[in-house]
Amino acid sequence: MDAGQRQYLEQRYAASEWHGRGLAVRRLITGFDFSGSELGGWTLLRIDREARAMPPAIRTLWHRGNPAAELLSIDVWECASIPAAHDQLLEVLANVQSDAVERRDRLGDVAFSLGNTMALFARVNVVALIRNAGPTVVDVDPIAHVVDDLLVRLSGP
Amino acid sequence: MITVEAITFNHDPGAATHDALNIRRNASQTVNVPEWRRFVSINPEDSPAVYAVAATKGNQVTIMVSLRSTDPGMAFVEVRVEHHVKARAVNFVNGSTGAVAFELIDPPAAHGYVTIRDVTWHWEYRLGPHHAWHRFDTTRHRLYTVLAVPTAPWRQAPLNTQLPWTDVLDYACRWAEGAASADMAAALVTQAVYALGPSIVTYDCPGGGSSHYSFSDFDGTHFIERLRGGIGNGIYVNCSDCATIVASFANVLGCDLWQSRMGFGFGLNELLAIGSSVWQTACGWPGFSYHEVAWEAACTANDDVYDACLKVDGDRDPTGPPQVPLLPQDLGFGNPGDLLYRDRLASPAGRPNCNPQPGTRQRRFII
Numbered sequence: 001m002d003a004g005q006r007q008y009l010e011q012r013y014a015a016s017e018w019h020g021r022g023l024a025v026r027r028l029i030t031g032f033d034f035s036g037s038e039l040g041g042w043t044l045l046r047i048d049r050e051a052r053a054m055p056p057a058i059r060t061l062w063h064r065g066n067p068a069a070e071l072l073s074i075d076v077w078e079c080a081s082i083p084a085a086h087d088q089l090l091e092v093l094a095n096v097q098s099d100a101v102e103r104r105d106r107l108g109d110v111a112f113s114l115g116n117t118m119a120l121f122a123r124v125n126v127v128a129l130i131r132n133a134g135p136t137v138v139d140v141d142p143i144a145h146v147v148d149d150l151l152v153r154l155s156g157p
Numbered sequence: 158m159i160t161v162e163a164i165t166f167n168h169d170p171g172a173a174t175h176d177a178l179n180i181r182r183n184a185s186q187t188v189n190v191p192e193w194r195r196f197v198s199i200n201p202e203d204s205p206a207v208y209a210v211a212a213t214k215g216n217q218v219t220i221m222v223s224l225r226s227t228d229p230g231m232a233f234v235e236v237r238v239e240h241h242v243k244a245r246a247v248n249f250v251n252g253s254t255g256a257v258a259f260e261l262i263d264p265p266a267a268h269g270y271v272t273i274r275d276v277t278w279h280w281e282y283r284l285g286p287h288h289a290w291h292r293f294d295t296t297r298h299r300l301y302t303v304l305a306v307p308t309a310p311w312r313q314a315p316l317n318t319q320l321p322w323t324d325v326l327d328y329a330c331r332w333a334e335g336a337a338s339a340d341m342a343a344a345l346v347t348q349a350v351y352a353l354g355p356s357i358v359t360y361d362c363p364g365g366g367s368s369h370y371s372f373s374d375f376d377g378t379h380f381i382e383r384l385r386g387g388i389g390n391g392i393y394v395n396c397s398d399c400a401t402i403v404a405s406f407a408n409v410l411g412c413d414l415w416q417s418r419m420g421f422g423f424g425l426n427e428l429l430a431i432g433s434s435v436w437q438t439a440c441g442w443p444g445f446s447y448h449e450v451a452w453e454a455a456c457t458a459n460d461d462v463y464d465a466c467l468k469v470d471g472d473r474d475p476t477g478p479p480q481v482p483l484l485p486q487d488l489g490f491g492n493p494g495d496l497l498y499r500d501r502l503a504s505p506a507g508r509p510n511c512n513p514q515p516g517t518r519q520r521r522f523i524i
Contacts, residue, residue, distance in 0.1 A: 096367045
């Protein structure tokens with residue numbers, strides 16, 4: 001990321017308050033994957049595992065009913081450490097144009113959202129981005145919590 | 158009986174001055190040489206060839222053709238495709254000519270502008286100058302003309318995934334049909350991408366204007382799927398997606414654009430985001446954290462931009478109604494007060510933070 005943009009984002013999102021901080025009792029998550037049955041009512045349409053990417057990523061599309069209407073994009077990055085995950089959070093934010101995205105609580109260790117139509121969070125060393133990809137806009141909050149719960153279980157002490 | 162066995166358009170992978178470019182179909186499929194093979198190549202798209210105007214200018218353009226004869230008494234004939242392939246004599250040895258060079262008449266690139274043409278060639282032979290021509294075979298080809306050898310991310314080094322994709326050329330050449338200059342080609346591509354809204358793509362208001370096709374490589378495979386009516390990565394795009402699409406599709410035509418950012422954190426004038434018919438700051442947000450466009454040269458305030466993501470107000474006062482929609486094409490970025498791109502995009506208060514960031518200049522790898 002460009003140094004100037006990172007500096008802007010760190011200031012804009014008060015990174016000094018959260019970057020590198022996490023619950024020491026949780027262990028790092030490894031081998032996260034989707035089977036397709038995780039999200040009730042949603043069908044896994046596509047999964048691309050980018051194992052060689054840095055950090056490794058899983059990019060998925062899910063649909064409910066007509067895929068041309070209700071479509072969800074869930075991207076997950078598995079980072080090597082908590083600080084690396086927080087770097088990845090900034091990296092994702094560096095590709096979000098809106099200045100209306102805000103930090104939120106009760107999701108992940110650190111989370112950001114735009115209303116209830118986009119959620120971005122880090123849980124331990126994993127970053128998840130949940131957003132709409134179809135013209136019928138859906139509330140992503142319940143989905144984000146399901147994904148977060150999966151991560152919490154995987155990072156249990 | 159005489160038959161055409163094979164035609165090679167790209168017979169010199171090390172150059173594009175007398176023959177076609179090195180190409181592939183997409184990320185996973187190659188274009189095999191010879192491009193046309195008997196019993197294999199049926200439709201024009203089965204036999205693609207790309208010529209570059211600048212590289213072939215003033216040069217003879219040739220193809221390599223292999224012919225076969227089942228008549229043991231036929232040793233020496235003239236062969237041509239009227240209006241397309243110049244007649245020449247060929248010699249059959251044990252029924253085959255091997256690969257022989259034929260010169261193209263009026264090759265596609267000689268016209269000097271972007272084209273895509275499906276051609277049907279009727280091959281003819283005659284026994285000598287005083288004999289009549291006889292049609293013996295028909296071949297079909299898709300011939301693309303681009304302005305110059307494609308620039309990055311596209312490459313000409315053989316056997317790599319960044320060879321120009323015919324899947325991209327199928328759209329880029331149609332969008333920029335007739336363009337005789339790089340600026341015109343880039344402008345037509347910009348117009349075509351913006352016109353994909355709102356049905357094919359639309360600005361990502363629900364996701365905060367996040368990248369769906371360009372983080373961090375250009376997911377050209379799924380964007381083309383979307384263009385063809387499939388799901389792709391969904392309907393939403395942001396500025397980085399649009400900049401990447403414009404630069405990649407224009408550069409395959411021989412343009413020389415970058416994807417580069419401006420910022421960071423600036424207020425906006427009202428605009429028309431791709432897919433929207435409502436004048437407002439993007440999705441009603443106060444401003445952009447960053448913005449990205451297809452940009453010429455060093456991507457500075459002195460260089461021109463192409464922005465398929467939004468229309469700005471093109472009148473004398475871009476800060477409010479009434480608005481005249483202007484799609485930024487070959488528009489100087491400018492400095493505050495120049496009434497160029499910066500002034501039209503950013504609000505007066507936002508302009509000081511809407512600065513070119515040439516350090517972000519890139520051409521995303523296409524996958």
